Amino acid sequence: MARVLSIFLLTLFLWSLSFCKEPVQKPELEGFVVKNVIHPNNNPYNQDKVELGKLLYFDKRLSLKGDTNCAICHSVEIQNSEVVSAPRNKIHKSVAPPLTNVALYKDVFTDPQANDLEEIVKERVHTAIMLKDEKTIVARLSQVPEYRELFEKSFGSPGITMDRIVKAISTFERTIISKNSKFDRYVMGEESALSPSQKRGLDVFMNKAKCTQCHKGPNFSDSEQHTTGLKGITQKIRTPSLRDVSKKSEFMHNGEFTKLEDVVNHFVKGGSKGSISDPLLKPSAISEEEKKDLIEFLRSLEGESHPLEMPKIPRA
Template structure:
C-alpha cells in the first residue's frame, strides 16, 4: 500500500470510527480538516488593479528592473567598513531592489545590524523575503502601508531612505536601458526622453512632484512620466508573481507522504493547530490571514522607533496615496478594498500577520527584527507577548501558552518543515541578454 493511500485511508477510518480515532496517530478529525486547508499553495491571487500581473513581457521587464541600479539617487550613508554600505555618501546608481533582496530567499544578507536595511540611508525595517510575497492581498508591508504589490514596488523609488531618487531619473533610465522591453509590454515612450532630442528640455534629468523642475513641466508630460513610473511598479509585480516556492515537506505530508515530516515536526503541527493556536492567525496556505493583530510586542533594537503604532499610523497615507487601488492609475477602481477603512483607535499597535512559508530561512523576525531565531519567537508567544512597553491593546487571543521545552522545540521543527523548494536559478540572477 502506498504512503498516500495509507494516510488517506486513515482519514476515512477516522471519519468512520469514534472521535478517539486519530489521523496518523496524532491528529483529531477536526485538526486534520484545518491542516488540509493549509495546503497545497495555489497560484498567487489575481489583483485586478494590475492588468499586467500575468503578462510575460511585463514580467521579463520587471525581472530586469529588479536588478537595475542606474536610477538610484545619492547615498546619504556610506560604507563604513561594517554597515554593508553600497558606496560613499553622494554616490548615485548604487542601489537596486536586489541590493536588499539577495540569495535563494531574497532577503537582506548585507546590512549590519541586520534588524534594519541600508539603502540610501537606514530604513527601520529588515527587508522582507520576496519569495511568495505575491500572496499578500491586499495589504502590503507589515503596517499595511499600501494596498497593492505594484504600488509597493514603487514607493521606495522616491523615498529618501530607500532609493532617494525620482520618477524622472527612473524614466530616463528606462528609456536609455530598457526601452525595447518597456515598449513591448506597455507601448511607446516619448522620444524627447532622449537627452539629445530637440525637445529634451521637456523632461528634466531629475524631478518629482513638489520640485520646481516638476512643476515647470506640462501636465501631459507629467502624466507620461508618472505612467512610466506606474508601469515600472506593475512590471515588478509581474516578476514577483513568478517567485513562488512550493512543495515543502509539510505540503508533501498533507498530500499523503507520511514520512515527509519528522515525528517532532508532526508534534509541532499538532501544537500549531491545537494547544499553541497559531492557526488562529496563520490560517491560509501562505500561513497568514492578511489581517492586523496586536501581539503585545514592545519594539526594541538599533534604529527602531519605539513610537510606531502599526496600522493606525498608516491609514492617512493609504487613503491619500497617489497610487492606491481607487486612484486613476489603478486598472480596476471598483475593488472596494478601501471601503470602510478608517483610522480607528482599535488599530493602534496592530501589525499584519506575516506568512510562515520558508520562515526558518528569513531571520530576523517581527517588524522590528528584534528576534534572531525562531526559538525566540516561540518563547515570545509562549509568554503571551510582552507585559508592557507596547502600544494599544493586546489581542485577547495572545495568552500564555505554557508550552514545555520539548513542545517549543517541536513547534520550531514544524516551522522548519514549511520551507519549500528554492526558486529556479534563472529567476534569481540578472538576465544576461
C-alpha cells in the same frame, strides 16, 4: 479515517481566509502555492513582463547615482553575486522586508493608504536614494534598444512609462514565492514528507498553541495587525508569514529575538510581562517536548531553495 479527517481540517484551515479567485487545479506540486497568487486585472501576468521586471529589479539605473537597486535592499537568494551593504535606513524605517510570498498577502506591507503592490513599488522608487524624477528614469531606459523591445513585447505596444516600469517590477516580485516545502508535500498526500515530530508539532500548532488564530491561510498569515506581546511596543504589527521562518536570522518586526526557540517561548508564555494585554495572547500549557515538536513543524514550512541568477543588464 483519522488521516482523511486531518487532511480535510487542514485544507479548511489553509483556504479559509484565502480571498482569491477560484483556482485552476494543477497537477504540479508547486500549484499548491502558486494558484493562490492573483495578478490584478490592470496588470495581468505574462512571462515577458516577468523577465522585464527582473531586469529592472536588478538595474541600478533606477537609482539617483546608479549605485543601488531593489535587490540590494530586498535581498533574495542570488547566484554569482557579492552581498553589498545597502543604505536601508534611508529608504526604510527599519530593515527592508524580504519580498518572498508578498503576492500571498491580502494587503501589502503595513501602509493603510496602499491598496496593492504597485503602489508600494512606485513609492519605493520615489525616494531620495532611488530616482524621484520620472522623466529621467524613462529617458535613461529609453536609450536602451533592448528595453524598448522588451517593453513593447510585455505590454503589446511601444512606450516606456513609469506606470509600466512599476507594473513590470510588481509582476516579477509576485513570482518570488516559497513552495514545495515538506508541509506542502504532506498536504498534497505524501505521508512521509513530515517526520513524526513534525506531525505532532502540526497538531500543537493547530490546537494547544492556537497559532492559527493569526497564522492561517496559504501564507500562514491573516494579513491583519495584532499586538506582539513585546514590552514597550504599543503599535500593532501585521502577522508575518511563517513560510521560510526557519531561514531567518532575527525575528519580530524589531529583531527582538535571534532564535526561533525564543520566539516560541515568547508566545507560549503569552508575551512579555508588562506588555499590552490582548485576548489572543494567553499562556499555553505546552510541555518542553511539545515546544520542540512545534519548532520542528515550523521547519517543515521551509520551501525549496531556488536562487535567482543575476540577469545580464541591457546596455545603452
